[in-house]
Amino acid sequence: MSIIRLIENRLNHHEIRQMICSPYPPAGLSIVDEVEAAKQAAGIAACDFVSDGMDVGLGTGSTVRYTVIELGRRMNEEKLDIRGVPTSIETEQLARSLSIPLIAWNEVGRLSVTIDGADEFDSQFHLIKGGGGALTREKIVAQVSDAMVVVTDPRKDVGTLGKFPLPIEVIQFGWEVTLRHLQEMCPGVASRRGGDEPFITDNGNYIIDCNFGASITDPVKLETDIQGISGVVEVGLFTHMADAVVIGSPQGIEVRIKTGGRLA
Numbered sequence: 001m002s003i004i005r006l007i008e009n010r011l012n013h014h015e016i017r018q019m020i021c022s023p024y025p026p027a028g029l030s031i032v033d034e035v036e037a038a039k040q041a042a043g044i045a046a047c048d049f050v051s052d053g054m055d056v057g058l059g060t061g062s063t064v065r066y067t068v069i070e071l072g073r074r075m076n077e078e079k080l081d082i083r084g085v086p087t088s089i090e091t092e093q094l095a096r097s098l099s100i101p102l103i104a105w106n107e108v109g110r111l112s113v114t115i116d117g118a119d120e121f122d123s124q125f126h127l128i129k130g131g132g133g134a135l136t137r138e139k140i141v142a143q144v145s146d147a148m149v150v151v152t153d154p155r156k157d158v159g160t161l162g163k164f165p166l167p168i169e170v171i172q173f174g175w176e177v178t179l180r181h182l183q184e185m186c187p188g189v190a191s192r193r194g195g196d197e198p199f200i201t202d203n204g205n206y207i208i209d210c211n212f213g214a215s216i217t218d219p220v221k222l223e224t225d226i227q228g229i230s231g232v233v234e235v236g237l238f239t240h241m242a243d244a245v246v247i248g249s250p251q252g253i254e255v256r257i258k259t260g261g262r263l264a
């Protein structure tokens with residue numbers, strides 16, 4: 001496939017090369033450990049899109065967590081010189097614990113790159129995000145970034161988006177009405193995350209999860225349509241934003257660079 005370049009073309013980090021060339025993860029791991037090891041490998045590999053002097057968007061989730069930890073390690077042990085912008089309180093706390101300098105929100109300008117996870121991605125590099133509820137901050141940070149790199153695993157590689165329930169952040173006021181609007185657009189069930197004990201985002205809002213099923217054939221239009229509903233803060237469709245996907249699997253790491261994207 002032309003959009004795929006093996007990671008050797010992008011990366012020069014010795015250990016990562018070794019990972020690709022040798023069986024990975026090591027034999028004898030359980031499936032759960034294999035998935036975790038693959039996530040870790042993807043998270044670490046993505047760090048090679050980062051270099052000295054960059055301001056970097058730090059995503060949210062269990063895969064990009066490994067990226068943040070590795071960036072912290074490179075700063076402390078290899079004198080990598082970067083600043084970060086976290087996409088959630090959770091990531092902010094992690095970055096602070098690793099002594100990664102953070103840029104105050106009111107001083108954020110353009111970022112060189114954002115590295116973040118995803119719940120689904122398709123062949124056009126469109127994404128569903130927000131499984132962790134951080135989609136609005138993630139999109140704000142991605143939108144001021146010169147490139148977006150997604151760290152992920154093969155389970156999230158889909159033909160058509162939508163099997164993963166689409167997260168939508170809505171304000172608390174009138175949420176029942178907003179839910180009704182969303183339900184009218186969604187062929188499956190739309191429901192407030194957390195039920196009677198609702199999940200509250202870092203911004204103090206609710207999340208509505210919409211079960212479209214694998215039916216989102218025009219994610220660009222759906223993103224715009226949902227953004228047009230009053231009460232909606234943001235939708236977890238990220239279209240025309242990702243430039244590369246780093247996929248960790250027991251077979252190794254694959255990096256897909258979007259043809260015509262900002263990293264091509």
Ligand code: 5RP
Nearest residue numbers: 061062063117130131132134
């Ligand atoms: C959080 C997100 C995450 O990036 C997404 O849910 C993937 O997370 P994980 O790497 O833990 O599977 O969008 O809002």
